[in-house]
Amino acid sequence: MNLDPTDLKILQLLQADGRISNQDLAERVFLSPSSCLRRVRALEESGVISHYRAVLDTNVLGLEVDAFVQVTMRRDVEQWHENFSKALLSWPEVVGSYIITGDANYLLRVRARNLKHYSAFVLERLYKTTGVLDIRSNIVLQTLKESTELAGELLRE
Template identity: 75%
Template sequence: MELDKTDLAILRYLQEDGRINNSDLADKIFLSASSCLRRVRALEEAGVISSYCAVLDADSVGLEVDAFVQVTMRRDIEQWHENFSKEIQHWPEVVGSFIITGEANYLLRVRARNLKHYSTFIMDRLYKTSGVLDIRSNIVLQTLKDTHVIDSALLKSTD
């Protein structure tokens, strides 16, 4: 889908406030409510807007540990990728998972209540997963920037 300046404005406002009502959104981008609603629905149907959600403050809900974990797999285990990919879907501690370049195969973002919870996850789940060869953890000491907002300066516009 090609995005114009109006689409980019819609996306910017929806990323700032996913609960904004259509009438207020239309006012902000100088469109009629019906035109605005048509554009939002088109963005949703095209998959540009994939979902709406509430972003929780991890500290406020008791998740003190935030860690990035590099996982290297043994390649001599049959279907190691498929099995690992299925396994991590059942682990609530894993809030992000990525296939990466470099020595490791995966980068996981793990959230835990405390260091004991994190340690139990690493020792009792991750290390015991078939095919796992090596794990390297980086525990976040301080977050400088963490956002899901995609700035419109990165997006291609048809205007």
């Protein structure tokens, strides 16, 4: 989909505030409300906007541990990828999972209430999953930048 400057501005504003009213959005991008709504619907229908969500404050919710975990699998175990992928879908502690390049096979982002909860997750679930050879944990000490917003510069050619 070709995005013009108005589409990019709409996306920027919606990323910053997904609850902005169509009226306010239209005013900010200098369109009529009906024209603005048509553009937003076109962005949704094309898949550029995949969904809307609330961003929760994990500290307020008491989730003290944020960890990135590299998982290396034993390749001699039959269907290791399928089995691991299926298992991680049932783990609420895993909030992100990625197949990566390098020495490990997967990178997981894990959230836990505290170190005891994280330790139980690693020992009772992760290490007990068939095919897991090694894990390397990196506990986040401080978050410097975290965003799901894509800057307009990234979206232009």
